[in-house]
Amino acid sequence: MSGIVIIEDDVLMRSLLAEWLTAEGYSVSALEGDAAAARTPARLVILDLYMPRHLGAARLRVVRAAYPDTPIIAMSAQFRSGVRCEGPAAHALGVDRVIAKPFDRDALLHAVRSVIGSPVQSQA
Numbered sequence: 001m002s003g004i005v006i007i008e009d010d011v012l013m014r015s016l017l018a019e020w021l022t023a024e025g026y027s028v029s030a031l032e033g034d035a036a037a038a039r040t041p042a043r044l045v046i047l048d049l050y051m052p053r054h055l056g057a058a059r060l061r062v063v064r065a066a067y068p069d070t071p072i073i074a075m076s077a078q079f080r081s082g083v084r085c086e087g088p089a090a091h092a093l094g095v096d097r098v099i100a101k102p103f104d105r106d107a108l109l110h111a112v113r114s115v116i117g118s119p120v121q122s123q124a
Contacts, residue, residue, distance in 0.1 A: 003027035005042040020105045042070050044116045049076040071115045077101040098111030
């Protein structure tokens with residue numbers, strides 16, 4: 001089982017996220033947005049919600065159908081910086097956490113750990 005599936009259209013961003021998470025010890029599978037329904041087994045999905053809003057909502061529905069019981073972290077440049085990663089913003093989207101782009105490595109790792117724990121815990 002892959003620890004984390006990253007679904008991101010931008011190849012540079014996808015590679016950077018995979019690099020950060022792999023360096024931390026997580027098992028990662030990185031997919032382009034169109035491969036969202038690939039159904040790669042996962043403990044966590046990190047999803048770029050591109051806008052306009054209806055396209056992001058459609059992508060989220062596809063991912064939720066492909067990974068019905070898997071926690072999802074949604075990231076987007078459309079989220080306001082400083083939005084809490086959990087609570088009302090995440091709940092409104094039907095995800096476990098949200099991250100506003102741009103974000104740094106520490107913010108990503110904090111969000112991932114808050115959902116699935118450390119790499120050792122996530123592979124147990």
